[in-house]
Amino acid sequence: MNLTWLDNNSWLMEIAEQKILIDPWLIGDLTFNNLDWLFKASRSQDRSIPDNINLIILSQGLEDHTHLPTLKQLDKNIPVVASPNAAKVVEQLDYQQIITLKHGEIFTLNNQVEIKAFPGSPIGPTLLENGYLVKDLANNSTLYYEPHGYHSPQIKEIAHIDVIITPIIDIALPIIGTVIKGMNSALEIAKSVKPQFMLPTAAGGDIVFAGILAKLIQTQGTMAEFQTLLEKNNLTTKVIAPHPGEKVMV
Numbered sequence: 001m002n003l004t005w006l007d008n009n010s011w012l013m014e015i016a017e018q019k020i021l022i023d024p025w026l027i028g029d030l031t032f033n034n035l036d037w038l039f040k041a042s043r044s045q046d047r048s049i050p051d052n053i054n055l056i057i058l059s060q061g062l063e064d065h066t067h068l069p070t071l072k073q074l075d076k077n078i079p080v081v082a083s084p085n086a087a088k089v090v091e092q093l094d095y096q097q098i099i100t101l102k103h104g105e106i107f108t109l110n111n112q113v114e115i116k117a118f119p120g121s122p123i124g125p126t127l128l129e130n131g132y133l134v135k136d137l138a139n140n141s142t143l144y145y146e147p148h149g150y151h152s153p154q155i156k157e158i159a160h161i162d163v164i165i166t167p168i169i170d171i172a173l174p175i176i177g178t179v180i181k182g183m184n185s186a187l188e189i190a191k192s193v194k195p196q197f198m199l200p201t202a203a204g205g206d207i208v209f210a211g212i213l214a215k216l217i218q219t220q221g222t223m224a225e226f227q228t229l230l231e232k233n234n235l236t237t238k239v240i241a242p243h244p245g246e247k248v249m250v
Helices: 070-074 086-094 184-195 212-216 223-232
Strands: 001-007 009-017 018-022 040-042 055-058 081-083 098-100 106-109 113-123 128-135 140-145 163-166 170-173 175-180 197-200 208-210 219-220 246-247
Touching: 009 128, 040 219, 055 113, 070 086, 081 086, 086 128, 086 170, 086 212, 128 219, 184 223
Parallel strands: 018 055, 055 081, 081 098, 140 163, 163 197
Antiparallel strands: 001 009, 001 246, 009 018, 040 208, 106 113, 113 128, 128 140, 170 175, 170 219
């Protein structure tokens, strides 16, 4: 499979001759509730919208996963697999085929790719979003995606996963604490399913951050430290950290 990182949590996955956009943010700025003074992320120029997309996957209903300006620009005939919370967002945008996956449910794309939802990130006291296991049905290769580092016991029971996309650097805010679980959480899932490759997500890439929250964000850990940690635990997993827009084959 081929993976292209498009900054932040956005990925283009090419698997089993299918092109899948994950949590796409491609155009415009990223804010929460239009509060630029609180948080704003921007690029010097928009990303190109890929051609011939077969599926959009949305893990969460937050703006950095269901980015409205991008979703408004994408072809509304593209099927969308979404968490129940993310489905509420795209239902307002006239998409023609929305597949809402609750935890444990499965969608099969063109008889070639299987997508299964797992419990993912807690958003607030009662809402648990989605992580996804994506499988190439022809050769059984698998990829697991969870953008905040919350890996359920169910996913850890799987014997082996080939590729994992998850945060590797911890991100925290004063008083609130850790908002994205990186190194220790990534190590735990690596020990459980022993992936061949791990790719970091939720990092900045070519992004410029502004606003009060951006100034308060605290990060901990590096890719090199995590690779060393894997080796100390006798894991052969390789960390790949692509540049934004770079396609890597895994």
